Amino acid sequence: xSAIIPFFQWCDNSFIAQSIRNSRVAFPIIENFHxxxxxxxxxxxxxxxxxxxxxxxxxxxxxxxxxxxxxxxxWSMAVMLTSGILLFLSEAMKCYGxxxxxxxxxxxxxxxxxxxxxxxxxxxxxxxxxxxGGKIAAAVAVCLWFGVGLAGRAIGFLG
Amino acid sequence: xxxxxxxxxxxxxxxxxxxRESIWVFPIIxxxxxLALSISVGxxxxxxxxxxxxxxxxxxxxxxxxxxxxxxxxxxxxxVVTGIFLFWCQAVKAYNxxxxxxxxxxxxxxAINALAFERGIYRTVDKWDNALVPPMEAxxxxxxxxxxxxxxxxxxxxxxxxx
Numbered sequence: 001x002s003a004i005i006p007f008f009q010w011c012d013n014s015f016i017a018q019s020i021r022n023s024r025v026a027f028p029i030i031e032n033f034h035x036x037x038x039x040x041x042x043x044x045x046x047x048x049x050x051x052x053x054x055x056x057x058x059x060x061x062x063x064x065x066x067x068x069x070x071x072x073x074x075w076s077m078a079v080m081l082t083s084g085i086l087l088f089l090s091e092a093m094k095c096y097g098x099x100x101x102x103x104x105x106x107x108x109x110x111x112x113x114x115x116x117x118x119x120x121x122x123x124x125x126x127x128x129x130x131x132x133g134g135k136i137a138a139a140v141a142v143c144l145w146f147g148v149g150l151a152g153r154a155i156g157f158l159g
Numbered sequence: 160x161x162x163x164x165x166x167x168x169x170x171x172x173x174x175x176x177x178x179r180e181s182i183w184v185f186p187i188i189x190x191x192x193x194l195a196l197s198i199s200v201g202x203x204x205x206x207x208x209x210x211x212x213x214x215x216x217x218x219x220x221x222x223x224x225x226x227x228x229x230x231x232x233x234x235x236x237x238x239v240v241t242g243i244f245l246f247w248c249q250a251v252k253a254y255n256x257x258x259x260x261x262x263x264x265x266x267x268x269x270a271i272n273a274l275a276f277e278r279g280i281y282r283t284v285d286k287w288d289n290a291l292v293p294p295m296e297a298x299x300x301x302x303x304x305x306x307x308x309x310x311x312x313x314x315x316x317x318x319x320x321x322x
Contacts, residue, residue, distance in 0.1 A: 028316070028317055028320050031316060032312070032313050032316050032317065035193070035196070035312055035316050036309060036312060038193075038196065038197070039196045039197060039200045039201045039204070039312065040201065040204060041197075042194070042196070042197030042201055043196075043197045043198070043200065043201015043202055043204055043205070044201070044205075045197070046197050046198055046201055046202065046230075047201075047202060047205055047227070050230060055230070056226045056227055056230065057218070057222070057223070057226055057227075059218070059222065060215070060218060065215075068214050068215050069205075069214075072204075072208075072214075146194060149193070149194050149197075150190060150194065153186075153189070153190045153193055153194070154186070154190070157186040157189075157190075158186075
């Protein structure tokens, strides 16, 4: 792992990182946006998963619910990643030694991979009800994305 | 008895002290409070967006709103319960925080907005249930709700920086 230390140091010393650290309000403001986006990102996922389990919006095909939520999911993900990168830059060295941060990156990698290679394709083709495979995929997506949130919150608490 | 001394008494109770001094309980409650944002405000967002005429426009407003409501209430119930425990263990700090006070005021305003919507324009929903874009009063209720909740999240997150 030590091979990537220079990268973390470079992030930590970057102009953006220093600017955020030098401002009293930048970090809290960015973190607030990170939290808004969390609400939208996880919220849109919860609605879709509830639909796949047949608990809401049964009159709408699953693919239709998915496409209605897609722009909100995409935009919140963009805000999430942008604000997340800024937060990371400002405390890159702290993150390097932080076990929760490593877990978060682990979950994030698999959440993104799963969503864009498997989950999005599954929901695109589901109609009135989700087969067992679709429900399992929904549960996996929830575990991965809430795992990202859980590990993210733990960065501040556990180190 | 002043509010401040009531807050002091509350956080000195066994439950308040135990939560505050525990290694795990406080972070666990706090994490649930944050992640349940997705089930409370996250789901509310969908019905607000339908009211504004931005999402699921071909579905009746009452369908989008009523079907998500029970789940939304579960989310808000989790928020209230975890929020009460978080307040319980640090009532004095919370009481002294302007962000916390603003949060309480905004919560009341958001509740009034929701009630005014239910008792007001929503009573005539039959007339505009299938409208792609609901009437002005409903759109305003959606916008106001969304703005209040973003402000509530901001106050909640920011008060923790002042502790």
